[in-house]
C-alpha cells in the first residue's frame with residue numbers, strides 16, 4: 001500500500017511541476033519581441049472558470065475583470081471554460097478585434113452551441129459568404145418600406161398585449177415575449193398568429209435549452225432533445241421556404257414586377273441572385289441553407305430584445321425622474337397624434353430624443369451581450385499585446401460600459417448623459433450591438449420596438465413593481481421575472 005501511495009504522490013508532484021513549468025513558460029512567452037499579456041492560467045483543467053462563473057452569479061459581474069485589470073492591466077490572459085483566453089477591457093483593442101479588418105479572428109462558441117448551429121449559420125460563417133448573408137439581412141431590415149410596414153405590426157402587438165394587463169400581476173419578462181416573438185417570426189418568414197406560430201414557439205423553447213448545456217448527446221440529454229427540436233423546426237421552416245420558392249418561380253414566369261417585393265427575410269434571401277444562390281448547387285441545398293439560417297437568426301433575436309424591454313422598465317421604476325421626463329415627451333406625441341388620421345409613423349417614434357436616450361442608457365447598463373468571443377487564426381499584435389494563434393479573445397463590452405473613465409458615475413441610470421454624447425449607434429465606448437462586419441443587423445428594429453413599447457406603456461399605464469434583482473449568469477435576467485401591477489392613466 002505504501003509503495004502505491006508513494007508512486008501516486010510522485011505522479012501528482014511530477015504533473016504539478018510540469019504544469020508549473022509550462023505556466024511559467026507561458027508567462028514569459030515572447031514572439032518577435034511582443035509579449036502575451038500578463039495574467040494567471042489558474043488551476044489545471046479548471047483554469048479560472050469557477051471564479052469567472054461566481055462573479056457572473058454575483059450582483060456585480062465585472063468583478064472578475066476588475067480584479068485582474070487592477071493587477072495585470074486592461075488586457076490580460078486567463079484560462080476559462082477550457083480555453084486560453086485573452087480578455088480585453090480596452091475600447092481600442094476591442095475595436096480592432098470587432099472590426100477584424102485583416103480577418104485575423106473567427107467567431108468562437110462553446111462546443112454545445114457549435115453542435116446546434118449548422119455549417120451555413122451566419123453566426124459561424126466567415127469571409128465573403130458571411131458578408132453577403134449579413135448584408136442581405138441588414139439591407140432588408142434597414143429599408144424604410146420594411147420599417148413602415150413593421151411599425152403597424154409592432155403597434156398592434158404592443159396594444160394587444162398591454163390591453164390584457166389590468167387587474168392582475170404581470171411578469172414583465174414573460175409578457176414582453178408575447179410582443180417580440182411574433183414580431184420576430186413575422187420579420188423572418190411572415191407567419192402570423194395561429195398553430196404554426198405556437199408550434200414554432202414550443203420547439204424553439206426546447207431548442208434553445210441546448211445552447212447552454214453539457215455537450216453530451218444521447219437520448220434523454222438536453223443537447224439531444226434540443227437537436228431533435230431543431231430537426232422538427234427545420235422541417236416546418238423548410239416547408240415554408242419551399243412554398244415561397246415555388247411562388248417566386250411562378251411569379252417570375254408570369255410577372256417580373258412582383259418579383260421585386262420583399263416581405264421578409266426568407267424573401268430577401270431567396271431573391272438574391274449572387275454568391276448565395278450560386279454557392280448552393282441545388283434548390284434542396286438552398287432550402288436547407290435558408291431554413292437553417294432562419295432558425296439561427298432567432299437565437300440572437302429572441303432573448304435580447306425582451307431583456308432590454310424588461311430592464312428599461314426596471315431602470316425607469318428605480319429612477320422616477322427619468323420616468324416622468326419620458327412620460328412628458330411621449331404624452332406630447334400622443335396629444336399631437338390624437339385625431340391624426342395617418343396615425344404614427346416609425347419616424348415619429350424614433351424622433352423623440354429623450355426616449356432614444358433612455359434606450360441608449362438601458363443598453364449601456366443592461367449589457368445584454370456582456371462580451372464578444374473570437375479565436376485568433378494567427379499570431380496577432382494589438383497595441384503591443386500578443387494574441388497567440390488558436391487562443392480565444394474576449395472583447396468585454398460590460399467592462400467598457402461600466403468604466404468610470406468612459407462614463408461618469410457608471411452605475412447611475414442617467415439618460416441625460418446622452419444629451420452630451422448624442423445618439424450614436426455605436427462608438428468605441430458604446431457597443432451594445434457589437435461592431436464591424438458582425439454589427440447586429442437587428443439594431444434599428446430593436447430600437448424601434450423598444451420605442452413603440454415605451455411610448456404605449458408610459459402613455460397608458462402607471463405601475464408598481466415588486467422588489468426584484470438582476471442576475472447576470474448565464475444570461476441577463478430578472479430573478480423573479482419583474483412582477484408589476486398596472487393602473488390605467490386617465491388622460
Ligand code: HEM
Nearest residue numbers: 134300301304305308368369432433434438440441442446
Ligand atoms: C437589444 C437587442 C439586441 C442586442 C443587444 C443585440 C446584440 C448583438 C450583438 C452584440 C451582436 C454581435 C455578435 C458578434 O459580434 O459576434 C449581434 C449579432 C446579431 N444579431 Fe443582435 N442584438 C439584439 C437584437 C437582435 C434582433 C431583434 C435580431 C433579429 C432580428 C438580431 C439579430 C442578430 C444577428 C442575425 C446577428 C449576427 C450577425 C452576424 O454575425 O453577422 N439581434 N446582436
